[in-house]
Amino acid sequence: MIEALKNEDLAIKVGGKFRLTALIQKRLLELLEGARPLVERRPGMTDIELVIEEILQDKIAINYEKSDFEKPAGQ
Numbered sequence: 001m002i003e004a005l006k007n008e009d010l011a012i013k014v015g016g017k018f019r020l021t022a023l024i025q026k027r028l029l030e031l032l033e034g035a036r037p038l039v040e041r042r043p044g045m046t047d048i049e050l051v052i053e054e055i056l057q058d059k060i061a062i063n064y065e066k067s068d069f070e071k072p073a074g075q
Contacts, residue, residue, distance in 0.1 A: 004052045014055065014062055019069060023062055027051045 004010050011017045031037070031047050038059035041050055054060045064071040 002049055002052055004056060010052070010055065015069065015071075019062055020055075023055065023060065024048065024051050027054065027060055 011020045014020045014023055027035075028047055028051055031050070037050055037054070039050065039053045039057055045053075051060075062069060
């Protein structure tokens with residue numbers, strides 16, 4: 001299992017587990033369609049590990065102005 005997903009901090013960072021899942025799914029689709037990674041891919045790194053690393057490094061986030069999601073308090 002991906003260690004970062006064991007900690008609630010990642011879900012809190014994006015506003016909850018549902019939003020985290022939506023962000024991961026959207027970014028995975030972009031990568032499958034040919035988007036370039038925003039962080040360096042380490043040998044053996046899976047696409048989902050890459051997406052998690054992009055979130056951890058603040059390379060991707062939810063665009064609250066263009067989504068139906070409400071911006072979480074404190075962001």
